[in-house]
Amino acid sequence: MAAPAASDPESFLKSVLNHVSSPAEPPQNRPFVTLTYAQSLDGKIAGKGGKQLILSGNESMLMTHWMRTMHEGILVGIGTALNDDPQLNTRRLPVRAEPYPQPIPIILDSQLRFRSNCKLVGNYGSGNGRQPWVLCSEEADPKKRESLENAGVKIVPVKSNPQTGKLDLDDVLSILRKLGVKSLMVEGGQQVISSFLSHKSSSTGKSAVDSIIVTVAPTYVGNEGVGALDEGQLPAKVAHVSSTVMGRDSIVACRPTES
Ligand SMILES: NC(=O)c1ccc[n+]([C@@H]2O[C@H](COP(=O)([O-])OP(=O)(O)OC[C@H]3O[C@@H](n4cnc5c(N)ncnc54)[C@H](O)[C@@H]3O)[C@@H](O)[C@H]2O)c1
Ligand SMILES: Nc1nc(=O)c(N)c(NC[C@H](O)[C@H](O)[C@H](O)COP(=O)(O)O)[nH]1
Numbered sequence: 177m178a179a180p181a182a183s184d185p186e187s188f189l190k191s192v193l194n195h196v197s198s199p200a201e202p203p204q205n206r207p208f209v210t211l212t213y214a215q216s217l218d219g220k221i222a223g224k225g226g227k228q229l230i231l232s233g234n235e236s237m238l239m240t241h242w243m244r245t246m247h248e249g250i251l252v253g254i255g256t257a258l259n260d261d262p263q264l265n266t267r268r269l270p271v272r273a274e275p276y277p278q279p280i281p282i283i284l285d286s287q288l289r290f291r292s293n294c295k296l297v298g299n300y301g302s303g304n305g306r307q308p309w310v311l312c313s314e315e316a317d318p319k320k321r322e323s324l325e326n327a328g329v330k331i332v333p334v335k336s337n338p339q340t341g342k343l344d345l346d347d348v349l350s351i352l353r354k355l356g357v358k359s360l361m362v363e364g365g366q367q368v369i370s371s372f373l374s375h376k377s378s379s380t381g382k383s384a385v386d387s388i389i390v391t392v393a394p395t396y397v398g399n400e401g402v403g404a405l406d407e408g409q410l411p412a413k414v415a416h417v418s419s420t421v422m423g424r425d426s427i428v429a430c431r432p433t434e435s
Contacts (some may be wrong), residue, residue: 185239206349214391220401235423247361253368254285288320292327370406383432
C-alpha cells in the first residue's frame, strides 16, 4: 500500500483551519477556537508526575509553531505554565525578513499562581514577546494581582465556578472576544483540553471549539503518564476533517459535531 502523502505544515493548516483559508468574522461571543496537543500512541501528553515530554518530532513541532502564527491568542492552563515554563512563540520557524505574527500568551489561572520570574514575563520585559495575559477569578487575591501587574502582566478577572474553582469558559471566551482576540489556539494541558472538549456554550448548547488538531507520536509513555483527557469528562463527538503525516508523526484534524 502506498504511504500517505506528507504535507507541508502551512498548507495543511490552511486546508483545515477555516478562519485562515477564508477569513470571516468569528461569532460575537467568542473567538474562533483551535484545540491542539501532541500525544503518544497510548494517549499520553506528559510523563510521570507531569514531566514535560517532547513528543512531537521536528516536522510536527514546526507545524505547531506555524499554527501559533495563525492565531491571535494562545491559551494554556496554569498547570502547564508552572510545569513547562513555556514561551509560546514562533522561534522554530525559519528566519525571514518580515517578522511572524506572535500570538498573545493567555493563561487560565483562577488563584493567580503564575510566577513573575517565568520565561513569558522575561521575554516580554526584554522586548522578545507579547504581554502575557493572566485570566483569574474575580475573587483572586488583590495583592497577588498587584504584584503580577507590577511585573508587566495583564490581569483579566472572569467569572469562576464556585464548586470547582475553574474559570467559566463562556465568560473567558466572551471577554477575550471583547478584548479583540478573534482566533485562539488552546495548547493544553490535560485539564484545559478536557474542559474545552466537554464544554457546551450556555447560549447555543454547542461546542465552542471549531477545530481539533492532534499530533500522534510513535512512542508509548506508559500507564504513569498524564492522559490527554481528565477522567470523568465527556468529550465532544467529532467528525474527521483530514489526516496527514509530518516526519514520523501523524496529524489528525477533526471538528466537534452536534450528533
Ligand atoms: N503534549 C502536549 O501537547 C501538552 C500540551 C500542554 C501541556 N502538556 C502537559 O500537561 C501537563 C499540565 O496539565 P494540567 O492538567 O496539570 O494543567 P493545565 O495546564 O490544564 O492547567 C490546569 C489548571 O488551570 C486552571 N484552570 C482555570 N480554569 C480552568 C478551566 N476552565 N478548565 C481547566 N483548568 C482551568 C486550574 O487551576 C487548573 O488546575 C504538563 O505535564 C504539561 O507538560 C502537554
Ligand atoms: N506540539 C507539542 N508537542 C509536544 O511534544 C509537546 N510537549 C507540546 N507541549 C505543549 C505545551 O504547551 C508546552 O508547554 C509548550 O509547547 C512549550 O512551549 P514552548 O515550546 O516553550 O514555546 N506540544
